[in-house]
Amino acid sequence: MEKIRKYLAQKLRVFDSSKYDGQSQQKTLRELSLNGVVEYIKENENLKIITMAGAGISTCKYLPAGIPDFRSPSSGLYHNLEKYNLPQPQAIFDLDFFMENPEPFFMLARELLPEGFKPTPCHYFIRLLWEKGMLLRHYTQNIDTLERMAGLPPEKLVEAHGTFHTGRCLKCRAPYTLPWMKKKIIEGIIPKCEECDEGVVKPDIVFFGEMLPERFHDLIERDFVQADLLIIMGSSLVVQPFASLVDRVRSNCPRLLINKEKVGVQDRLSRLLGLRQGLVFDTKGSHGGRDVAWLGDCNTGCQLLAEKLGWADELRDLVKKEHERLDAEEKTD
Numbered sequence: 001m002e003k004i005r006k007y008l009a010q011k012l013r014v015f016d017s018s019k020y021d022g023q024s025q026q027k028t029l030r031e032l033s034l035n036g037v038v039e040y041i042k043e044n045e046n047l048k049i050i051t052m053a054g055a056g057i058s059t060c061k062y063l064p065a066g067i068p069d070f071r072s073p074s075s076g077l078y079h080n081l082e083k084y085n086l087p088q089p090q091a092i093f094d095l096d097f098f099m100e101n102p103e104p105f106f107m108l109a110r111e112l113l114p115e116g117f118k119p120t121p122c123h124y125f126i127r128l129l130w131e132k133g134m135l136l137r138h139y140t141q142n143i144d145t146l147e148r149m150a151g152l153p154p155e156k157l158v159e160a161h162g163t164f165h166t167g168r169c170l171k172c173r174a175p176y177t178l179p180w181m182k183k184k185i186i187e188g189i190i191p192k193c194e195e196c197d198e199g200v201v202k203p204d205i206v207f208f209g210e211m212l213p214e215r216f217h218d219l220i221e222r223d224f225v226q227a228d229l230l231i232i233m234g235s236s237l238v239v240q241p242f243a244s245l246v247d248r249v250r251s252n253c254p255r256l257l258i259n260k261e262k263v264g265v266q267d268r269l270s271r272l273l274g275l276r277q278g279l280v281f282d283t284k285g286s287h288g289g290r291d292v293a294w295l296g297d298c299n300t301g302c303q304l305l306a307e308k309l310g311w312a313d314e315l316r317d318l319v320k321k322e323h324e325r326l327d328a329e330e331k332t333d
Ligand code: OAD
Pocket: 053, 054, 055, 056, 057, 059, 060, 069, 070, 071, 072, 076, 093, 141, 142, 161, 206, 207, 208, 233, 234, 235, 236, 237, 238, 239, 258, 259, 260, 261, 263, 296, 297, 298, 299
């Protein structure tokens, strides 16, 4: 059976993490729950944690973050684009469409620009993991720059879908900064390159039809096989190749999902074929017994996790201190 699984994994180009299983001492969860994960973190020294995030970590309602996610019914970005008259919602992030008509993207960017937004408790929880020496890397699909604003050092961060932080002329590749682009976008002007006088300046976010950053491809090879715990937060796990990163950790590595809904769940075909693809909740099957879903708001989930780890005050103080600092900075701008 194992031989057949390996053969199928190879044929279907599914990442086969089992070849790395012997490289570390097997650590497992004693209980498939948030408490089980907490015990696991407390009991294992030098734990290497990878966090993966999507738009759901920035949608927090009670902080000014309030950025919409993409796919939530009614509040998601893709459900609210009628006014831009697009052939289909995803066209707003489609490179070919953008080359022909960049206006809808910049109109949307004007609404979404990281202006007055602050990182959420969830972002600061990830920073705490770093401060405690546990964060191997944070992989994000978000382009809102909130992880940077939360103080995560660039070397710990992989912005898989790029970032608004910098931009580039599509014709001569001249680089531009966020403040430069922001000024034009807020004034309702399509940013045009001042070097070649021709190209449109596009923020360095990855559009459909573009390659993901090299840093992403380089680091996933190294990082995932080393991880002792994977925490996935606020993503529908539908956009590839990001979604399939969950399969890159070793086959015994515990995976915790903190999200409003269960996502990335193994489909029937790969279950039938015995492939290690997708998250396996509610079962202790052949390779189950390591995935935990905590369903609810990301911030509540992170605050609860922090409380159970004995870090609640630290997290609260960090959020308060950092938000005060950002408020003060905003006033002096
Ligand atoms: P989605 O909008 O697809 O998914 C967000 C997920 O977070 C959903 O499962 C929501 O239920 C959940 N969610 C929303 N708010 C939450 C909250 N406060 N607490 C917990 N869960 C919450 O966003 P992504 O997965 O990030 O790509 O989307 C992936 C990519 O699709 C984006 O990076 C973007 C888009 O097309 C590009 O722009 C290239």
